[in-house]
Amino acid sequence: MFDLIIRDATLIDGSGAPARPGDVGIAGGRITALGSIDADAGAVRTIDARRRVVCPGFIDIHTHSDLTLIADGTGESKLRQGVTTEVVGNCSFAAFPIEPERLHLHADHLAAATAPVTPWWTDLDGYADALHDQGLSINVAPLAGHGTLRVAAMGVDERPATEAEMRRMERDLDRALEQGAFGMSTGLTLVPSSYGDFDEVAALARVLAARGALYATHSRAIAPDERASVAEAIEIGRQTGVTVEFSHLAINRPERWGHGAELLSMFDEARTEGIDIFFDVYPYDASSSSLTQYLPPWLPAGGTEAMRARLAIPAERQRALDDMAEGWFDGIPWLWDRFVVSSCPDGYGITKTLDELSASEGIEPYELTLQLCERYGNELAVVLFYRSEDDVEKFLAHPLSVIGSDGNAIPLHQPMACPHPRNFGTFPRVLGVYARDKQVLELSDAVRKMTAEPARRLGLPDRGTLAVGAVADVVIFDPDTVIDNSEFGRSADPPTGIDVVIVGGSVVLDHGVIGTDRPGRVLRRGSRPAIA
Known part of the structure; x- marks a missing residue:
């Protein structure tokens, strides 16, 4: 007797193997039969999957849902895409560890990437309890974050860590790994992770390597261009032996567009050398973040209130304007017509470029940017159009890429x-x-990059594949109609063609209708992931 049988499907199992016809039987939250199931087999429910693909649930290896799922555990925007597991804690923004004496700094820091929610927990165990209390439609696989480790140990100070602070970060990271974190991320252009130098990051990477955990890096901006950023990530892998995930690979300098093959050759050469490195990528030629993340790195030191206090001093404000005029990160010029306001607490400027707002307000764009950061802190987000579709396609197609x-x-x-x-x-x-x-x-390779490969990298042996014994995280989609429908500068529309999403054997999305079951769990890391 099965809880669910999916019949007459086109099976894509996640391994990269070609599609094949077959049925899927599910009982007790796991796949218990695969292939041809007897016509008279009993089931509580049977789904006819003719002309549909059945594959493992998608694992989004790079997300910032740490606090948005605390606010609403449905995870609607991802569930409707077929995502069954969210990997949180990326770009150095993780929801643990939390130092109660610096709670306001933690909340301010996390608001830049996830949601304005003040934590009431202190460690991964407490964070997991908070998510389970909320109830989850999808699973969560947490990373520790370098920025959060820094805030807990030393606040948002722009300086090297002392020996005692370094030991605190190492202990906090090791405890997070002991509690089941899958690794650690950095955000080396983002405050305060950007304040940590190579040696600090390498020391934490050694803690990861000792436990076989993952190092996911939002890379540092290093002159002259992104090749130096990739080189630093490779060097961390070379010196420490850690597995490196290079986050959201992209070329952000217009004069470098079209040079994606140069970066890919660096990854290939590193792998030939024996360094275990891969990268994640998303299929758009624009990024998004808090506007404050583009400020000179000294300006947000100490948090939003400290930034506001600095900007109230005329000499400091002028220093900020002068530094901004030299470009952001490693000298990339400000392209005001490419910055579009995407969210704001009071709705100011939504869908307008900074160029348009500057003209309408009659305020020079550098000064306007400072005023917006003063007014809204980390809660005003922008979309930045500064990438090439040609590079996006090259990165998606490369064997080392996964989708996040x-x-x-x-x-x-x-x-x-x-x-x-x-x-x-x-x-x-x-x-x-x-x-x-x-x-x-x-198609089978696209599914692999969304399922089995991220599962392998994380160390989730019973997810990411259609196999007897695997957890029944499953998606049913129409390969002829599946498509995204949301566009830049417009309210969101759900995608087309994602028919059914199953999490842990429970149907949570059924032809557009989200059910009431909340089978999602916070996943914990166990044994060392396999390395190719």
């Missing part, structure tokens, strides 16, 4: 916001645009 949205699990309806469409359409877009329409990827 860099987005959040959030409700579709977003008042005072038109968030980046990656939040709502990353996975259907890969399937519909890049696999079916552009044929940048074979």
Whole structure:
């Protein structure tokens, strides 16, 4: 007797193998039969999957849903895409460890990437309890974050860590790994992770390597361009032996567009040398973040209130304007017509470029940027159009890439916001645009990059594949119609073609209807992941 039988499907098992016909039987939250199931086999429910693909649930390896799922555990924007597991804690922003004496700094720091929620827990165990109390439709696989470790140990100070502070970060990281974190991320252009030098990051990477855990890096901006950023990530892997995930690979300098092959050769050469490195990528030519993340790194030191106090001093304000005029990060010029306001607490400027707002307000754009950061702190987000579609396609097609949205699990309806469409359409877009329409990827390989490969990298042996004994996280989609429907500068629309999403054997999305079951769990890391 099965809880669920999916019949007459086209099975894509996640391994990269070609599609094949077959049935799937599910009982007790796991796949218990695969292939041809007897016509008279009993089941509580049977789903006819003719002309549909059945594959493992998608694992979004790069997200910022740490606090958005505390606010709403449905995770609608990801559930409707077929995502069954969110990997949180990326770009150095993790919801643990929390130092109670610096709670206001933690809340301020996390608001820049996830949601304005003040933590009431202190460690991964407490964070997991908070998520389970909320109730989850999808699973959560947590990373520790370098920025959060720094805030807990030393606040938001722009300086090297003392020996005692370094030991605190190492202890906190080791405890997080002991509690089941899958690794640690950095955000080396983002305050305060950016204040940590190479040696600090390497010391923490050695803690990860000792436990076989993952190092996910939002890379440092190093002159002259992104090649130096990739080189630093490779060097961390070389010196420490840690497995490196290079986050959201992209070329952000217009004069470097079209040079993706140069970066890919660096990854290939590192792998030949024996360094275990791969990268995640999302299928859009624009990014999104808090506007404050583009300020000179000294300005947000100490948090938003400290930034406001600095900007009240005329000499400091002028220093900020002078530094901004030299470009952001490693000298990339400010492209005011490419910065678009995507969310703001009071709705100011939504869908307008900074260039348009500057003209309408009659305020020079550098000064306007400072005023917006003063007014809204980390809670005003922008979309930045500064990437090339040619590079996106090259990165998606490369064997070392996996798919990560860099987005959040959030409700579709977003008042005072038109968030980046990656939040709502990353996975259907890969399937519909890049696999079916552009044929940048074979469909089975696209599914591999969303399922078995991220599961392998994380060390989730019973997820990411259609196999007897695997956890029944499953997606049923229409390969002929699947597509993303959300667009830049517009309210979100759900994707087309994702028919059914099953989490732990429970149907949580059924032809557009989200059920009441909340089978999602916070996953914990066990044994060392396999390394190819």
